[in-house]
Amino acid sequence: MSVEQLLPLVLLLPLIGGFINGVFGNKLPKVVVGSLATLLVAGSFFIALSIFFQLDQAVEVKLFSIISLPDLTLNAKLLADNLSIWMTLIITGIGSLIHLFSMGYMSHDPGYRKFFTYLNLFIFSMLILVLGSNYFMLFFGWEGVGICSYLLIGFHYADEQKGFLNGIAARKAFIMNRVGDLGLLIGLFLLLMQFGTLEYSEIAAVVTAEDFVNPTWMMFGITMCLFIGATGKSAQIPLFTWLPDAMAGPTPVSALIHAATMVTAGIFLTVRSNYLFELAPDTQKVMLYIGLATSLVAAFIAMRQNDIKKVLAYSTVSQLGLLFVALGLGAYTAAMFHVTTHAFFKALLFLGSGSVIHAMSDEQDIRKMGGLKKYIPVTHWTFLIGTLAITGFPLLSGFYSKDEILGYAFAESIPLYLILMFSVLLTAIYMFRMYFLVFHGEFRGSDHQKHHLHESPANMTVPLIILAILSVFGGVLNLPGLFLHDQAHYMTHLYEHNVAGMNLIHMEHLPSNTIMVLMAVAVISCLAVLAISYQVYVKKKSLPKEDAQLTGWEKVSANKLYFDEIYTALFVKPIEWLSEKGYRFFEIVFLNGIVFGVAKGFETAGEVVKKWESGRVNWYVLWMVSGIVGLIIYYLVKF
Amino acid sequence: MLALIILFLTALVTLFVGFAKKPLLTLSLSVLGLLGTAAALICQWYHPSDFLSSYEGVNMDGFAILFSLVAIIFTILIIFSGFEQFKSRLDHTADYIGLLIFSLFGAIVMVSFQDMFMFFLGLEILSIPIYVMAGARKDDPLSSESSLKYFITGAFATGILLFGIAWLYGATGTFKIYEIQQFFMEAEQISSLAYVGLLFILSAFLFKIGAAPFHFWSPDVYDGAPAPVTGFMAAVVKLGAFGAFIKLFTIAFSELYDFWMPALTFLAILTMFVGNLSAIRQVRFKRLLAYSSIAHVGYSLITMVVLTNNSALNLWYYLFSYGFATIALITVQMIVNDREDRIEAFKGLGRANPFVGFVAVVALLALAGVPPLMGFFGKFLIFADAISQNPALIAVALLNSGIGIFYYLRTVIVILQKPGVDNEIEQSEFKTTPLQLIVLGICVLAMLFGGGLLMVH
């Protein structure tokens, strides 16, 4: 079948899954629900794969028209080019692995069917986001993943102990995303104002035309708005605090939505709009520094977190910051490469942590773990691979993608490179700290937990193993010369081939001996951290201190740099104060006065007018006569 | 003409079949006849030359056909929904239906007239059966009271109309509307006779459509008359009267637009306010409908105030949408069947009978003009057409729509409330007949998807 026929199918399968599970789920056995959801997403993946191999030029498929006005046409249209299909492969590929994992992980949950419905709907929305051919479709998917994320974070809202907090976390994510979404929406309106269309291809054609005059401020406005949208979804400063809280959701959700796919939507948006960002260097600068700051701050906070998922969450934020640094440098391909490898190893780490939590009877505190490697060997080995990949251990996937970004940073400026390198070092430190605390040393949990320790079932370990393999070998995807005769990087070649705007961007490549030096620095620092961590946590068996004993920087880190407190003091409190006062005066006195006053006025008027209808027919005739007399008087006055 | 003849024969046959005392036979024959009339009208649309078209008194042009078709649809719907009531008086079933069809005949004549003869006859044929029908519940004092009030005011209005026609004739010397138009175009000096005649005719029209201050009959008559007749008056009579109104004033009096427009503007505003304000405090449902219909007359008059090429079609569409909503509500009223017709009696309808409740809510929202219902498009067309010419008038109309939403939504809330636990109001049984369900189904489909009609025109 041709791409045009296949493309809607990619979207349709998860939607069908969501529909069937949502509507008939309660009548179906659990196995059917789970495997249906998993198989449909896997089906999407294989369809996307076949599209990927036969795709040459970008293909647009129009499904139907949403709005058709003289000045505004919005179509539900799909676009298949190497970028969107690449994203689709990540989403459906990792998605189907995580679906498989969830079948084991959620097996005891009463909301099993609901969970798979949401998960399928999430995949559907995410696919709309990446496959749409215009910003409107992107926005539609953007909101769709937002709502699914909200539903899934608060999935255990009815939990007796943590239900309330889960609800709060979901709300926080939703509200913070709303701030970003507003930015995105304004960006879309500005785009519409400037270009009169939201189609990527049309905007790209206008912008890349040779006689295009760059409206500098407009471009800055548009790209800043898009970037604000991206900071919301991709958890950048100042809108990042929702992501760690989002770990309240079930672990597969954290893996799928809050690590591998949804949070990369902002990256996708930026790469998709590369031709716009190229015209707004100021925005790129902003993006660069925000990314850098986020990367550092999040890595710093991760240093002293004790919740296994929180560490991973901050690590995700930090990695996203790194990605925005790459985007700010204009290294779109490098960013996409890192998105891919990050999706592999971060999904692996999250699923691994899920497996750990599962084994530990829902315990998430790493202080209560330790020595797990002999109880859950598969999880241990895969987790180790994930940890090595994210820290940039030589020849694993993270090594390639991270080094590429570091290389571009080096080419930009040395201080930038050093700061980024520092953040990478921090990453290595907290990741090894966590790894050693969880899997080495003595078991520190309760006897009850110890008794229950067990390796996860096959449907949970198989995804781990597959992801581990991908994390090891994912790096080859962007090797120079792979599958090709010339020396171009594989993904660069792929994107330049048919993604709008990408062929106009040329990154300076560093001389190969510089690259070698940088690589050596990275490798040495990674190994050094590994060795020191081993010394500290395995040989000296040092354990995290209790919260009360923390001092200095550790306390600041453990308290997440007081971001939540600052936001509460800066935004929440004043707004609460304002709404309290507003309610008192504006609502009760002013609005109620007006509303009820007007209503009362009309009711009184109605009462008066009602009296006019006296019930006596003579009066009716009299009023008719007076009407006629009035009309005749009108005539006499007029002439 | 063929359509009129079929319709006339239908009415006659219906009356005579009544002797057989077989309600279903009467119903099917009359509906068959009405469908035949509609078919004849549709033929006329495609083949304008009728074998009887040489008569100059009536002319079935596109305008007349559109208005007539809608009137026929409404009549069928009302006969369906009121059939249960008609049937309860077996010896009069055929009379009720026959009289309604005669009245419809009058309405069709009124939208197709070419001279004052036919106009006058049409008006009387439209009105006289309604005088009778309003008093159809012979043992109900309220019904006869409404009949009396309608008759006295109606007969009085007839006198006014004829007086006006006589003056107009005195000024122009002709009864033919195109000749009158011609006269006003060519006359150098228009005598005061013509203006006074025009004002009298205008008054009679305002009476018939129920515009302030000639509206007083309508709440009482709507209230007292049997529900199907109320529906007929609101839907069909109004359609006929408006059809004749816009026809006469856009053809015969088009040259005097500057003269009658300001007066009509003022009266349109007055009508809107009277209708909406009085409706706020109503406790009886048919009275509420009556005042709402007065308010809607006010909105409809805007098309006359702002005459554009689209006016007739906008008016037609508006009355079309209004008719469906009103017929749906009248049908719901018959289903609720409260002896005193209290709005309170609708309590719990939404739970007791979700479909009927849904239709009632949709109809009320359509009257309030909530998108994407047909009523919204009707209002939208009128307002959009007028806003450039007379923004102040539209502002007033929008304010009035706001007032309207108040009492429509209040009724919606009553419908959606839980059934009352207190025993003060005995719970209605909400019994429906299949025919009523059909009517409700058609109405709700029309209201939900009637906006699509705009694509056609």
Add this chain to the structure above:
Amino acid sequence: MVLATMLKSGVSLEFYVILATILFTIGVLGVLIRKNAIIILMCVELMLNAVNLLMVAFSTYHGTGDAQVFVFFIMVVAAAEATVGLSILVLLYRNRKTVDVGMFNKLKG
């Protein structure tokens, strides 16, 4: 002398118009003032007859026969209206034993 002139030249149009208007006004006032439904009905008939007079007068003035035909229409319709009106009155009398329109004020507000 005046009478003689009038008789010679025929009564001029104005007089017919004035007379018809007076008759019509009397009819209107009757409908307004009287409470007895039968008298109201008669007053309506008076209004219609005033119109008839006016029609005939104008018809002669314009020299066309249209209006005279119209008069017959009016008479027919008036008869029909009177029939219906009287039967409504009978109905009312049966229900309430009165034809005083002032008594029929149950429907209001």
